[in-house]
Amino acid sequence: MRSAFASGLAALLVAGALPAFADDASVAAGRKLALEVCAKCHVVAPDQPRAPVLDPPAARFADIAAAPDVTADSLRRFLAEPHGASRRDSAMPPFLLPSRQVEAAVAYLVSLKPR
Numbered sequence: 001m002r003s004a005f006a007s008g009l010a011a012l013l014v015a016g017a018l019p020a021f022a023d024d025a026s027v028a029a030g031r032k033l034a035l036e037v038c039a040k041c042h043v044v045a046p047d048q049p050r051a052p053v054l055d056p057p058a059a060r061f062a063d064i065a066a067a068p069d070v071t072a073d074s075l076r077r078f079l080a081e082p083h084g085a086s087r088r089d090s091a092m093p094p095f096l097l098p099s100r101q102v103e104a105a106v107a108y109l110v111s112l113k114p115r
Contacts, residue, residue: 026108029104031044031108033101033108035048035049039052040054042060042061044060061108064109066112066113072106072110074086075109075110080097080099080102082094
């Protein structure tokens with residue numbers, strides 16, 4: 001017998017309200033990646049061990065996630081296309097992440113979106 005929580009979660013996943021990849025392991029991997037790579041320029045978590053070296057820092061991850069036009073798809077495109085239009089229009093350098101790291105970073109950022 002499925003619990004009410006499991007049934008509700010399944011319904012949200014089917015309806016597309018939650019990204020299917022946003023399990024705890026993906027979010028944790030994205031947070032770890034963000035703390036190792038992104039925290040040099042961004043505040044990726046309120047408890048990150050060091051402040052960004054970029055002065056002033058780039059946008060906080062919580063602010064990025066809270067933007068109404070930010071979705072898992074828009075984040076994925078931005079991170080997966082280092083020479084795409086959205087990246088060209090930003091100050092972010094054109095580095096390329098492997099797809100598993102893109103998905104982890106997207107999972108972490110989406111987990112910060114206000115509910």
